[in-house]
């Protein structure tokens with residue numbers, strides 16, 4: 001079954017999505033961009049909260065912020081998030097620099113932290129960077145959207161290309177995730193491609209992705225992921 005990655009902006013939201021059955025609790029500040037980062041103090045508090053959950057807890061991930069594609073900058077940001085104890089660190093591959101050099105620069109960190117490279121459907125997905133991420137020791141790859149006002153994943157990327165992304169990544173042993181202004185209606189069509197996770201923020205909130213996360217919305221998405229055909 002495809003799992004639920006739920007992006008949260010506060011400790012209170014962490015508890016809501018944990019109670020709602022999220023498989024990955026993803027620490028992200030949506031007001032700061034597509035991959036907006038929490039402050040280090042907040043990350044440390046979130047790690048402490050996550051550890052207090054004990055056995056059976058969902059996984060914990062965090063984003064490093066929308067960083068320019070400069071290897072030193074990206075490495076520093078990823079190391080600073082990893083240093084807080086977050087076990088899964090997500091970083092975006094933007095179109096403004098040398099993403100391949102950034103992936104290579106992260107190789108030492110990938111030996112001690114599980115890294116997820118996030119591609120952006122609306123910036124153009126460079127398929128050749130999927131094996132580059134695997135070669136650098138990354139744990140997984142996702143596709144998301146960078147411009148949250150410009151349509152969801154399925155408006156910005158053809159189904160065939162989404163399918164090819166998942167298959168290419170899986171063939172390299174990478175964990176796979178799909179996100180990008182997804183709604184419950186996107187679950188059945190995307191579940192067909194059997195990604196490991198679908199990621200959500202906006203659909204979980206009253207008032208859009210910078211609004212208030214609502215338990216009822218989490219329940220709707222969780223149920224649709226359990227029975228995608230019934231939800232179609």
Ligand SMILES: O=C[C@H](O)COP(=O)(O)O
Nearest residue numbers: 007179180181199201202
């Ligand atoms: O990683 C998943 C994202 O937080 C999805 O955010 P979104 O549903 O608002 O595009």
